[in-house]
Amino acid sequence: MSRRRNLGLVLGLSLLGVVVVIAVLAPILFKTGADELGQRFAPPSADHWLGTDAAGHDVLLRSLVATRLTLLMTVAATAIAVALGVLLGTSVWLMPRRLRELCLRAIDAMVAFPGLLLALVVAAVLGAGGSSAVIAIGVAGIPYFARLTGNLAAKVSQREFVSTARLLGVSPVRIAFRHLLPNMSEPLLVLSASTFAGTLTAISALSFVGLGVQSPSYDWGKLLNEALPSLLADRPFQLVGPAVLIVVTGLAAVLIGDGLAAAANPRAARTAAGGASTRRTSQGTPRDGYLVDVQELSIEYDGKQLVKGISFGIRQGEILGIVGESGSGKTLTAMALAQLLPDGLISNATRMTLGDLDLLGPVPPGLMAQTVGLVYQDPGSTFNPALRMGTQLTEVLRTHRRLGAQAARRRIIDALGTVRLSKPEQRMKQHPHELSGGMRQRAMIAAALATEPRLIIADEPTTALDVTVQAEILRELKRLNSEFGTSIMVISHDIGVVRALCHRVIVMYQGKAVEEIEAAHLTVASAQHSYTKALLEATPELTLENSHG
Ligand SMILES: Nc1ncnc2c1ncn2[C@@H]1O[C@H](COP(=O)(O)OP(=O)(O)OP(=O)(O)O)[C@@H](O)[C@H]1O
Secondary structure, rough: HHHHHHHHHHHHHHHHHHHHHHHHHHHHHHHHHHOOOOOOOOOOOOOOOOEEOOOOOOOHHHHHHHHHHHHHHHHHHHHHHHHHHHHHHHHHHOHHHHHHHHHHHHHHHHHOOOHHHHHHHHHHHEEEEEEHHHHHHHHHHHHHEEEEEHHHHHHHOOOOHHHHHHHOOHHHHHHHHHHHHHHHHHHHHHHHHHHHHHHHHHHHHHHHHOOOOOOOOHHHHHHHHHHHHHHOOOHHHHHHHHHHHHHHHHHHHHHHHHHHHHOOOHHHHHHHHHHOOOOOOOOOOOOOOOOEEEEEEEEEEEOOEEEEEEEEEOOOOEEEEEOOOOOOHHHHHHHOOOOOOOEEEEEEEEEEEEEOOOOOOOHHHHHHHHHEEEEEEOHHHHOOOOOOOOHHOOOOHHHOOEEEHHHHHHHEEEEEEEOOOOOOHHHHHHHHHHHHHHHHHHHHHHHHHHHHOOEEEEOOOOOOOOOOHHHHHHHHHHHHHHHHEEEEEEOOHHHHHHHHHOOEEEEEOEEEEEEEEHHHHOOOOOOOOOHHHHHHHHOOOOOOOOOOO
């Protein structure tokens, strides 16, 4: 699939390359020929491959010469839309909250207004001409980029590193340029490529209706306009030149946009980045009895080491706990394992394997989704509030396991029963807000279980839940582990949680694993590292022993 998309990107870039060469050379080589007058309305011949127009000009030569003006206008209009849209979207994000909401609504309303209609209004106000067409189409494109930038900025601004920069008092403008824009470049590039195709059609449309380029200049839209009477008089060949060039250039832009979107896909991007930054194959042989084997995993961002050469393993059927203070690198370690590191973070390891899967090389997303199940901290934000539970829970099975709707439904209902969620059939029809936090967390565990993964990564699975529900969910994980033998990696900042649930615990501190200890020995007396001792001293005893245990 991704290879096919990349083929599209190559094809798109090649087509665009040809069009650019025509734009550069045609006015130099063919301008004189294109201005020569001959027989009017001559049919295609060896001298005039696409015939001549009403004035006796060679249609093919004029179509080729028009490439430069058409491309320049399209690039200019796209640049106006991108530059002003991104500026508007970023400025909106820097505004006080109320004003920002008002502006975002206004942008939404503008997006809802048909672009070409807006362009026609602007062009009519500015008067007919090439420059007004460029301004009109550029202005009409601004709201799309402003909305995308505003939405992306809102998302990126919630990331931890932006909060940290804010806390450190970094100015909003610097945050926007240093942290926000670089993290939004990929989607903006993808939208720019597809906007280029739309802009080309819109510019041609304005020239076609007489509001764009005026004589004696001509672009493809104007050539189409001049060819219209010929079409009605049964001489369609006069349209072929500009029409084919518009289609080819638009197709090139769409293929490039599609290819860029595929490359910007988080997993695809990680794989590409992984190729450059990590060794592509794991060294050595796996340790005996270990499902997961990680050696010397380091993760860095912007030259700063966030995880510093951590090595660990998870045995088949084992629950491994990773505990440590906030920011010690627990989540990043787990995300590296699931090949889900955020963009910009670079991982390096000498070995990272899960069974026979080499996690240092590319792993198809479908296979990864079936091998590793993820349970996140906040079940409230994991589910889409607008969709029924059934629709979202069955998605992974339908996409990656290619199960039919009924089979996926049955499998999820079984899994919901397994995690002891009451009335599973009814839950499938409900929306997330109709379930309690504990029920949603059970549903998430059920979804993670449904693909029968070899490893479940549970990142702070109970932090968002109240204490009684917390104990129930932990008991459930423990029971599933002993019943099905699924290996589990549990991340928590709470040493009480991991002591109650896990077989073995790794203590992380400032990006390093400072201690590895059997959970049964996790006492102040047995712990070696002062940080582990301090954690243990500050933690109340949590026990999961009861009737279910
Ligand atoms: N996308 C990112 N870009 C840059 N730095 C990041 C990113 N994500 C996390 N970090 C930084 O990496 C460090 C480790 O983060 P990580 O999320 O792994 O910590 P954690 O131990 O899981 O903490 P918590 O319990 O708060 O989630 C932190 O200093 C964090 O600010």
